[in-house]
Amino acid sequence: MTTDSSAEESPSRGKRADAQRNRQTVLAAAAEVFVTSGVDAPIRQIAAQAGVGMATIYRHFPTRADLVTAVYRHQIEACAEAGPNLLASAGSPLDALRQWIDLFVDFLVTKHGLADALQSDNDRFAALHAYFLDRLLPVCTQLLDAAVEADDIRPGTQPYELMRGIGNLCIGSDNDPRYNPRRLITLLLQGLQRPHGS
Amino acid sequence: MTTDSSAEESPSRGKRADAQRNRQTVLAAAAEVFVTSGVDAPIRQIAAQAGVGMATIYRHFPTRADLVTAVYRHQIEACAEAGPNLLASAGSPLDALRQWIDLFVDFLVTKHGLADALQSDNDRFAALHAYFLDRLLPVCTQLLDAAVEADDIRPGTQPYELMRGIGNLCIGSDNDPRYNPRRLITLLLQGLQRPHGS
DNA sequence: GACAAAGTGGAGCATCGCTCCGGATACTAA
DNA sequence: TTAGTATCCGGAGCGATGCTCCACTTTGTC
DSSP, X not given: OOSSGGGSOGGGTTSXXXXXXXXXXXXXXXXXXXXXXXXXXXXXXXXXXXXXXXXXXXXXXXXXXXXHHHHHHHHHHXXXXXXXXXXXXXXXXXXXXXXXXXXXXXXXXXXXXXXXXXXXXXXXXHHHHHHHHHHHHHHHHHHHHHHHHTTSBXXXXXXXXXXXXXXXXXXXXXXXXXXXXXXXXXXXXXXXXXOTTO | OOOSGGGXXXXXXXXXXXXXXXXXXXXXXXXXXXXXXXXXXXXXXXXXXXXXXXXXXXXXOSSHXXXXXXXXXXXXXXXXXXXXXXXXXXXXXXXXXXXXXXXXXXXHHTSTTHHHHHTOSSGGGHHHHHHHHHHHHXXXXXXXXXXXXXXXXXXXXXXXXXXXXHHHHTTTOTTOTTOOHXXXXXXXXXXXXXXXXX
């Protein structure tokens, strides 16, 4: 993480120049298409937007999950890195947890269909699911542990289950003013708080 | 509800005998296929299982939601009717709400992919969504209101949002021992309970 | 400039949703 | 019983999509 241009990931280093160029073109096209058509957009459409053949996309990103992961990689990293920072800056571990979950929810609800894809029972997105877990589960665990340690919330909650639940609650939150996942997540966190009497 | 044979719904009364027979055949085949392949199973597969052509299925059940609705109609009705009964038999309105939600969750998690379908952002299942709301939302509202009235839970919760959230939490709960939606739903209900001090 | 390795594009196959229409079937009237 | 007709049925067929395969092109190197 020294310069911006080194943000090119290993998959493109050492490859031919045209291959690297195409990789970036596809990434940009996919990002654009995802905004309007969701992460389930036809590969053909992304290929057309990028001006390349379908095979080029499949070569660089064997599964759809690889493509989605690459497109949102930076934002996922940012979310992961925000965890420890919040723990240091927030008033309490519980506040840090709250704010981090807010970030996570922000990320999910602004990507059309991403939450749906994450929890999809078909395993087309298994790799994406794995990547999310890899990067975010440790952060969530740390925040949860800190909150338990500070006696803010009751112990015993599984981080995986919590993250999965939050992701699930974000599904389909677009275009339905009657459904706001944040309210339910607030409720969930309230249920998590230790009853100070017992 | 006088005899079993009167369980035939209006869509099949007054039709030709073979049409009624086919309708039942398709329903049975769909129920069977849904168990193994989920509610997203290809129409061709259901047609093959029933030994009829695809057009026959589309004729009787124009949309997939119509078919799913017909298959699970009785169970949805049973869930709807259980609401008032629980309110009468349970120790408190909150207990009734808890037990009813338990029934609802039971129904959702035992149908492969049904929860997913319910909240799907594509509107292939819009009619199913509507039917669920039609039958269950009033029941949920009644239970929620009773619990608020009894001072068991805080006021202000939207029944639609709660049901939607519970449905979302049930998504993808098959084949993942690490994820149990019931634990999260318990947490949610705990957050719903009125803090007795304030 | 020639050569091999690496990369590319789109035709092609399979699957699935949904429609369309020639033919089969069940009721009815004589 | 036998036509006659309204109703119903089956599966071929079309368009969309995921993914693969391979002849052709481009790049880097000697």
